[in-house]
Amino acid sequence: MAADNDFVKEITKKSVDFSAWYVDVVRKAELADYSPMKGMMVIRPYGYEIWELLRDPLDRMFKESGHRNAYFPLFIPESFLKKEAEHVKGFAPEVAWVTSGGGEVLEERLAVRPTSEAIICSMYAKWVKSWRDLPLLYNQWANVVRWEKVTRLFLRTTEFLWQEGHTVHATAEEAEEETLRMLGTYRKLAEEYLAIPVVTGRKSDSEKFAGAVRTYAIEMLMPDGKALQAGTSHNLGQNFAKAFNIRYESKEQKLEYAWQTSWGSTTRLVGALVMTHGDDSGLILPPRVAPIQAVIVPISAGNWKETVLPQAQKIFSDLKAAGIRVFLDDRDAYTPGWKYADWEMRGVPVRIEIGPKDIDKQQVVLVSRLDRKKSFVPWGTLRAELPRLLDQIQVDLYDKAKAFRDENTRDAGSYAELQEIMAGRRGFVRCGWCGGVDCEARVKADMAATIRVILDTPETGLGKCSVCGKEASHTVLFAKSY
RNA sequence: CGGGGCGUAGCGCAGCCUGGUCAGCGCGCCUGCCUUGGGAGCAGGAGGUCGGUAGUUCAAAUCUACUCGCCCCGACCA
Numbered sequence: 001m002a003a004d005n006d007f008v009k010e011i012t013k014k015s016v017d018f019s020a021w022y023v024d025v026v027r028k029a030e031l032a033d034y035s036p037m038k039g040m041m042v043i044r045p046y047g048y049e050i051w052e053l054l055r056d057p058l059d060r061m062f063k064e065s066g067h068r069n070a071y072f073p074l075f076i077p078e079s080f081l082k083k084e085a086e087h088v089k090g091f092a093p094e095v096a097w098v099t100s101g102g103g104e105v106l107e108e109r110l111a112v113r114p115t116s117e118a119i120i121c122s123m124y125a126k127w128v129k130s131w132r133d134l135p136l137l138y139n140q141w142a143n144v145v146r147w148e149k150v151t152r153l154f155l156r157t158t159e160f161l162w163q164e165g166h167t168v169h170a171t172a173e174e175a176e177e178e179t180l181r182m183l184g185t186y187r188k189l190a191e192e193y194l195a196i197p198v199v200t201g202r203k204s205d206s207e208k209f210a211g212a213v214r215t216y217a218i219e220m221l222m223p224d225g226k227a228l229q230a231g232t233s234h235n236l237g238q239n240f241a242k243a244f245n246i247r248y249e250s251k252e253q254k255l256e257y258a259w260q261t262s263w264g265s266t267t268r269l270v271g272a273l274v275m276t277h278g279d280d281s282g283l284i285l286p287p288r289v290a291p292i293q294a295v296i297v298p299i300s301a302g303n304w305k306e307t308v309l310p311q312a313q314k315i316f317s318d319l320k321a322a323g324i325r326v327f328l329d330d331r332d333a334y335t336p337g338w339k340y341a342d343w344e345m346r347g348v349p350v351r352i353e354i355g356p357k358d359i360d361k362q363q364v365v366l367v368s369r370l371d372r373k374k375s376f377v378p379w380g381t382l383r384a385e386l387p388r389l390l391d392q393i394q395v396d397l398y399d400k401a402k403a404f405r406d407e408n409t410r411d412a413g414s415y416a417e418l419q420e421i422m423a424g425r426r427g428f429v430r431c432g433w434c435g436g437v438d439c440e441a442r443v444k445a446d447m448a449a450t451i452r453v454i455l456d457t458p459e460t461g462l463g464k465c466s467v468c469g470k471e472a473s474h475t476v477l478f479a480k481s482y
Numbered sequence: 483c484g485g486g487g488c489g490u491a492g493c494g495c496a497g498c499c500u501g502g503u504c505a506g507c508g509c510g511c512c513u514g515c516c517u518u519g520g521g522a523g524c525a526g527g528a529g530g531u532c533g534g535u536a537g538u539u540c541a542a543a544u545c546u547a548c549u550c551g552c553c554c555c556g557a558c559c560a
Contacts, residue, residue, distance in 0.1 A: 019554065028493090038551065094559070115560095148559060149483060151552090156559070217560095229560060266560055300518050337520035355519055365519085372520095448556070482560085 011345065013280050018224045025274055026153045029283045029346045039151035039158035043267065046346065047154075049291035050270050051161065055141070057193055057288075058163065058265070061185050067137040067165060072119050074143075075110035080118040084243040087117060090210020094146040096158075112145040117211065117236075117262055120166045121244035128168055128258055131250050135178070136168040154271030155228070155482055162266035168246065168258045172237070175259035176214075179235040182263040183216045186231035194269060195286040195398040196220050196276050197405050198230065199428070199477060201453025204440060209262075213237035219452045219477070221405045222275045225426030227452045227479035230272055233263035276401050283347025284369055286397050287390040293325045294386060295343045299336050299355025312354050315364065315382065322383050324390075326352075344369060349393045350386065370396055409477075412466050418478065422447040428479050430455075432472030434465035442467055443478060451476045 011028060012020040026032050031047030075098060082088045091114045098110040113119065128136060141163045151157050165182060169175040183200055190198045198218040208215035212234035220228045241257040250256050277284040287293050298304060298312040309330060316328040329339050343351060353365040364382060366375045370393055377385045408427030412418040421429050433439065443449055455475045465472045
């Protein structure tokens with residue numbers, strides 16, 4: 001961008017310091033703020049509205065696939081958490097404990113849920129009796145607490161909001177099918193609503209969920225070349241069913257352990273949106289998740305309140321009636337230029353300018369947040385034209401993000417190549433992998449990169465493990481991650 | 483939790499080395515006038531226990547110790 005297009009000040013340049021830019025945008029656009037407690041953030045209304053706009057379609061999709069919402073307790077008795085050995089081992093280091101209540105020390109301390117498998121499975125053990133009770137398809141919208149060492153707004157905080165689905169099935173096949181179905185739901189949310197392309201695949205054993213048989217994930221590539229895990233779907237097999245004694249009587253009158261899944265996605269998705277689409281001027285929101293899709297800025301000149309404002313109000317009402325999330329910025333304490341910059345920083349996809357000249361011509365000026373390109377639209381066609389522009393922006397954002405992702409996904413046939421890429425522009429690196437934990441560990445030790453996913457559609461031509469040179473059994477994506 | 487950086491008005495900072503009109507600047511905020519097609523102008527005004535605690539001293543934003551928090555890079559994780 002040329003210097004004369006450098007309208008938004010007070011934000012660190014995305015290209016200069018990506019981390020500083022991210023924090024600037026999140027705070028200046030009023031998505032979130034730091035709270036007095038370490039690692040805990042306050043989600044402000046504008047940020048929460050974005051969360052609602054991605055939560056709602058996700059919730060609709062869950063319901064369409066037969067899932068129902070429920071709510072389970074915030075606290076989990078320590079003994080419950082300990083029932084599944086791998087599970088407690090994985091989560092124990094980051095659990096917050098309640099040790100007293102009502103002025104008395106508790107007999108058994110309570111974990112503030114880091115995830116709810118333990119408490120939910122204890123209830124499922126009571127509810128599941130017959131094959132007729134299955135499948136059990138529940139989801140919970142909740143907050144969880146994980147005592148992380150390092151925090152970043154939206155990406156990693158001690159407390160965060162999420163949904164966690166927990167299902168019970170009669171067979172291993174059904175559980176696997178469910179696991180993959182929900183992975184697909186996350187992909188749909190990411191790509192169709194957030195305009196962020198994802199790669200999906202299975203996690204290696206070292207990266208899988210504590211207590212799961214198999215973990216699948218959607219992974220996004222951020223502009224700094226680091227991967228972001230944006231949703232996970234776990235096939236729990238019978239691990240929890242055996243630990244919590246979830247059994248049902250089959251048609252054949254046999255007592256069987258049930259098969260389970262769990263899957264989750266979090267407020268981290270808001271952070272993914274910010275990083276993926278934003279630019280030096282601030283946030284850019286995909287129209288489908290933008291709390292304000294179009295902002296009307298009346299040009300306040302002369303007796304504008306008599307001439308311009310009434311027409312701006314009419315347009316506002318028309319667009320609102322058409323189901324567009326529109327805002328009329330009629331504040332007279334700010335100049336139009338100031339408002340332009342302000343709304344750009346907040347990522348509003350389209351600006352509608354209307355001034356005295358437009359009143360004469362019975363038109364408005366539409367300006368896209370993507371490129372500031374202006375188009376002059378007659379009042380009569382605005383109602384049809386605006387949704388078209390919004391749709392186009394949604395598509396353009398996705399295409400742009402996908403082009404970046406594709407450009408930054410490279411093949412490495414050798415260890416030297418892998419190292420070279422990780423030392424440079426990073427990104428996703430496609431490698432052959434022999435499946436050995438040693439090879440995986442070596443990469444992690446040498447360049448802090450991990451296997452993000454084992455690809456479900458292996459590419460050809462990577463017949464050897466890029467680390468040890470032995471025969472490859474998988475094609476994987478390596479990356480540094482958040 | 484290791485290495486590095488930083489906490490002074492809502493935000494961004496100067497002052498600290500060398501203790502004593504150092505409680506200051508810019509932006510923002512409030513009031514009024516005037517302006518308004520890319521962050522206008524003038525005038526007046528409000529706002530800070532200098533992150534916290536303890537010490538040294540006649541005197542601490544400044545020196546010492548401890549502590550809390552934030553950011554970056556690692557290790558751990560959504």
